[in-house]
Amino acid sequence: MRMFLMLRLFLVSLFIVFGTVSAKAQTDPLPSWNDGVPKKAIIELVGRVTKEGGPDFVPVPERIATFDNDGTLWCEQPFYVQMAFAFDRVKVMAPQHPEWKTKQPFKALLQGDVKTAATAGEKGLLAVIAATHSGMTVSQFEQEVRDWIKVARHPRFKRPYNELIYQPMVEVLNYLRANGFKTFIVSGGGVDFMRPWAPASYGIPPEQIVGSSGVIEFRLGKNGKPELFKTPKVQFIDDGPGKPVGISMSIGRQPIIAFGNSDGDLQMLQYTTAGSGVRLGLYVHHDDAEREYAYDRKSQIGRLDKGLDAAAKNGWPLISMKSDWKVIFPFEVK
Amino acid sequence: MRMFLMLRLFLVSLFIVFGTVSAKAQTDPLPSWNDGVPKKAIIELVGRVTKEGGPDFVPVPERIATFDNDGTLWCEQPFYVQMAFAFDRVKVMAPQHPEWKTKQPFKALLQGDVKTAATAGEKGLLAVIAATHSGMTVSQFEQEVRDWIKVARHPRFKRPYNELIYQPMVEVLNYLRANGFKTFIVSGGGVDFMRPWAPASYGIPPEQIVGSSGVIEFRLGKNGKPELFKTPKVQFIDDGPGKPVGISMSIGRQPIIAFGNSDGDLQMLQYTTAGSGVRLGLYVHHDDAEREYAYDRKSQIGRLDKGLDAAAKNGWPLISMKSDWKVIFPFEVK
Structure with missing residues (x-):
């Protein structure tokens, strides 16, 4: 009897060590996604780069994933x-x-x-x-x-802006991190504007948020206390061709997978998918006027025009908000 | 007999899970350091910020440690x-x-x-x-x-430059990481110059290396392949007052502990130690002409003049290479 108890304890302790991994593989890692090209492409990429001994295996430290923010991780309409x-x-x-x-x-x-x-x-x-x-x-x-x-409240959804993040993308972030990826925001938005709320919303720490910035001046203020003073001068614009530059400066590695939604993300997707080995660039396509907004080639905000052509030419999956996403926002999850 | 085997396997598996932690606590985490003020200060800080429920506890994500490179992590004489x-x-x-x-x-x-x-x-x-x-x-x-x-070989030590890193500082990096700290290089040197060799030398990944940079241009080269082209223009100088600015831009958190060796690190130490709660700034003092170099107030390279006064005034520990370090370089370790 005691022996069985010992055996059971031994097996339980083994399960604690190894069990969670196999349990995870059996559940849908992206439950808010309908089966379709983008979901399949994401899961296939993760399978390939994490398969030890496989031809596409990527060591954990090199598993870099970059995400645009406005329109890719949260709602950018009717204005940024x-x-x-x-x-x-x-x-x-x-x-x-x-x-x-x-x-x-x-x-x-x-x-x-x-x-x-x-x-x-x-x-x-x-x-x-x-x-x-x-x-x-x-x-x-x-x-x-x-x-x-x-x-502050969104004019249409009457909710705080940080509740208008995209549930399916939050799942992608979690899924990639669970598979050893380091997730980064690479946004045209101000880095100081994102850091106060983005870490809690996306699980991305401040040091993994890359964005535009103004020139900051170091000063010794009252009582000799150091202050970092924001000046009106531009330091760096992390948009368009600035995105791969920002990635190079702040991350120093080419991403394995990158998500964007506008022409401002085109060069990040080009840079990502030009890397050797298996790479993936995806565009979120806003085609759901009912649940969110529908816009692309002619929008003043988040225009997706050249990017739409590049996606077709390069085979980058388009994520249709309408047909690929079961829900848009976390508050819709039952 | 089988029961004892089971018991043993059970205990072994428990040891695998929990054993390493207690074993670690019993060994000297900084074996190349003599007992003295800096070693005591580092170990005391780590003890305080990692003590759950204690008044100085810092959650893991906020445990940021920054290190200057030239003269702090590796030899900077007779020239950078x-x-x-x-x-x-x-x-x-x-x-x-x-x-x-x-x-x-x-x-x-x-x-x-x-x-x-x-x-x-x-x-x-x-x-x-x-x-x-x-x-x-x-x-x-x-x-x-x-x-x-x-x-390339160092003119005096006739060894590759990346063998001339400081063994005691490598131990500090490992010790801090083992206690949940994220370690960053914050150097006046070029970020592109450090990333090819620093990760293997210090265990610091490219994305945790902050440094000076030139303006990079994104171009589509031959066959439409994206290229990041280095121009001669200056983008950012990560030195002196630039160090806290670089920390703010790239990390977005105030360090808990920072190490420097020159006046170029003064503002980083001021910024670090001005944070609330327990903080520590330390200066490596090059006072060992025999085993390395001796220089401070009058040196053209790595001048430590204002910093020496600030250290005395603020109680920042000075790390004497001569008396605090048993060895300087990894190849001296027996």
């Missing part, structure tokens, strides 16, 4: 979330800036007229970003983002 | 290793640059006259760096570094 933040900041900061009452696009924003503000074009929007993203320390700015994201 | 690389590259590249025969500091370098070359000052040296660190792709450059470090 960071722009919504900037517009709200204009209102908060207005008392310190009487000149904004007559200066576009600030004047329009203060009147709640986003349409007129948008006519200021890229230059006008950059002026808004510069004005609202500088003049404070990095930690003050991050606190502003944290405070804002708690109270 | 990257300069030795650049000088050798001038000779290799000279046939493509007939103008260098008459242009300083290239002319002097081609004649093996480093002293005259040095009179060109910082501007001259930056011209040498720009000329030797641009005009190729990132991967071509990394291959050049890999090839060079295999054959």
Whole structure:
């Protein structure tokens, strides 16, 4: 009797050590995905690069996965979330800036007229970003983002923006990490804007978030305390051709798999899929006006035009939100 | 008899799971360190931040440790290793640059006259760096570094430069990692210069190496293949006040512990030790002319002057190479 007990304890302890691996293989790692080309391609890639002794095996440290953020991991319509933040900041900061009452696009924003503000074009929007993203320390700015994201609501879904992340993509992140991948965000958005909320939403730590940045100045403030001060100057734009550059500078390895949704991700997908061995680039295609938004070649935000042609030419799977995803957002999961 | 065998197997399997932890605690984690203030301070900090429920406990993801490279992790005398690389590259590249025969500091370098070359000052040296660190792709450059470090030898120790890393610091890196710290290099040196050899030397992956960088251009080369092209323009100087900035941009968390050896590390130590909770900044002090080099306030390379005053004022432990380290280099370990 005791012997059986011992045997059982021994088997249980073995199960603790080795059991979880085989149990995992039996459940669907991507339950919010319908069976289709993208799901199959992701699972096949993971199977190939993790198969020890196989021709496509990739050692764990080299398993790098990169994800665009806006439109790939969370909703970017009807405007980039960071722009919504900037517009709200204009209102908060207005008392310190009487000149904004007559200066576009600030004047329009203060009147709640986003349409007129948008006519200021890229230059006008950059002026808004510069004005609202500088003049404070990095930690003050991050606190502003944290405070804002708690109270701001998406105009259509009436929920906090960080609840509008894509459940199927969260599953991909978890699935890749469970298979030894290190997951990175590589976004055109500001790195300081993402770090306050993205780690809790995606399970990606701050040091694995690559993004655009302004010039930061080191200063000794009051009492000789060091401060990192945000200036309005641009340090690095992590978009388009800047994405592979950002990956090279911050990661130093070519990704095995990369996800994007717009022309701003084209070069990241080109760079990723040009690597030797098995590689995969995928585009999230916003084709679900009912559950989210439908846009591609002609959208001002998240335009997918050249990328759509490149996907067809290179055989990059298009992830149809409409047909590949059972749910869009985590709150839809029963 | 079988029961005892089962019992033994059970105990062995338990030992496999739990045994290594307690075994580790009993051995000296820093065997190449003499007992002294720095060793005690490092071990005390690790004990405090890892003590669950303790007042100074830090969760694993926030355990960030940053290390300068030149003079902190490896030998930087009689000249920065990257300069030795650049000088050798001038000779290799000279046939493509007939103008260098008459242009300083290239002319002097081609004649093996480093002293005259040095009179060109910082501007001259930056011209040498720009000329030797641009005009190729990132991967071509990394291959050049890999090839060079295999054959180049230190003028005094007659060994490859990557054998001249500091054994006691390698032990600190391992010790911190074994206690849940993520270790980063934060160096004034070029990030592309470090990544080809530093991961194998220090156990630090490419994505945890922060350094200076030139502007990289994304191009579609022959056959439409993406290339990352190194231009001579400066992107970011990760030195002095640039170090906390580089930490903020690339890591996004304030380190718990930081190691440096020169005034170029002063702001990193200020930034690190200004954080809330328990923090530690340490300076490696080169005071061992016999086994390595002795230099501080007046050295052109790795000057430690303001930093020496700051260390005294702030109580940052000085690591005496002479009295704190039993050995300097790994090849001295018996």
